[in-house]
Amino acid sequence: MSLDINLIAVFAAAIATFLFGALWYSPLLFLEAWAKEAAINTDQNLGSPVRVFGLTFLSTLFSSAMLSLVLYHETTAWFGALKGAGVGAFFVMASLGINYQFAQCSFKQWLIDGGFHVGRFAIMGFIIGGWLY
Template identity: 30%
Template sequence: MEINFIALFVAAIATLVVGFVWYHPKVFGTIWMRENNLTQEELQKGNMLKIFGLTYVFSLMITMTLMSLTIHQSGAVGMVGGPPMLESAKPSFAAFMADYGTAYRTFKHGSLHGFISGLFFAFPIIGVNGLFERKSWKYILIHAGFWTVCLTIMGGIICAFA
């Protein structure tokens, strides 16, 4: 199973694109700023190169995890010891991959797993942090919604093209 790194790089861009729309003042940006006690002027003081650059790096890290969650064949590759061990895998592995190597490798299937990851992984993490930080449910739902949408799109791209 070859990894299409271009698909991972493209999937990582999803957080920036979705964030541009999601946190726009005409969508959830105004509510988000209010819930964080931030003003437009305070936001403009940030180091945007650092913020967007690290966001992209972190998003690339997420794509690596999403790959194992959305592509079921990753588990089979892991069972033989990972990519370095593929050449020495038993013939049954080659037969399995010949039969099922592209099974469930669609945008739709990856989106489903991305959505599930958002709902059952990102949302609880954001919820726990928000509760301890005494944030509002608006704050929690805005961020959880953002990550659920991002993971849905990223999962679709990764599963279909990686």
Template identity: 30%
Template sequence: MPILPIILAGLAGWAFGTAWYSIFAKPWIAVSGVATDATGRPANLKTALPYVISITSAMVVAATMYYAFDMLNIVTVGKGFTSGLGIGACFAAPWLATNYGFAGRPFKLTLIDAGYAAFGSAVIGAVIPLF
């Protein structure tokens, strides 16, 4: 399994997440219950841990999707995008919805986080076939 496509796809998915959560920052902060600092930004952004977890998670998703795409012979950007979207929407998002439902989390939070899972996976899926 070549490492460069996995790293680039993982970084693309992670970069998409930075854009996604920049767009949805205010509603996400409002419904997530995350602690904020005096500026209204999440207080935990001062530590490296959230970034390490998110980048590592994106790499795990990219590696797993690379392996699956190889087995399924998904070799075009379009098929990679739609397959990634399906993986995110049909595998990751339902688990989030289940966990958030039992935890009593707001439905808006589910939509924001599940949307990132779906479209972030789509971005990863679109990058993998480039290699």
């Protein structure tokens, strides 16, 4: 069996969700609330931007490629978005919930971080699912 994925759709979905993350964790949306819950000072240097954003994009690209395999040849954007949101909610957000309980993170932080993953996988699924092969 040959698994031929649409690399252009995978790359487009990765770019779109990378930008979604920039918006989600910006001062316009959840940066202040997230930083407060995570006890992070946003004025502090959090490391090399090339490393942080490079690894973030690479991880996003891997997630997008794997979702493409999960959606393998699904051709509706809305089905892809629904399946992507399910992956975000029931795999990623639920898994974060386990770690966050043991790390004693707040419910609010879990909602912010988990909500991001539901949104990003829904966007990935919409793009990949709607992109004709």
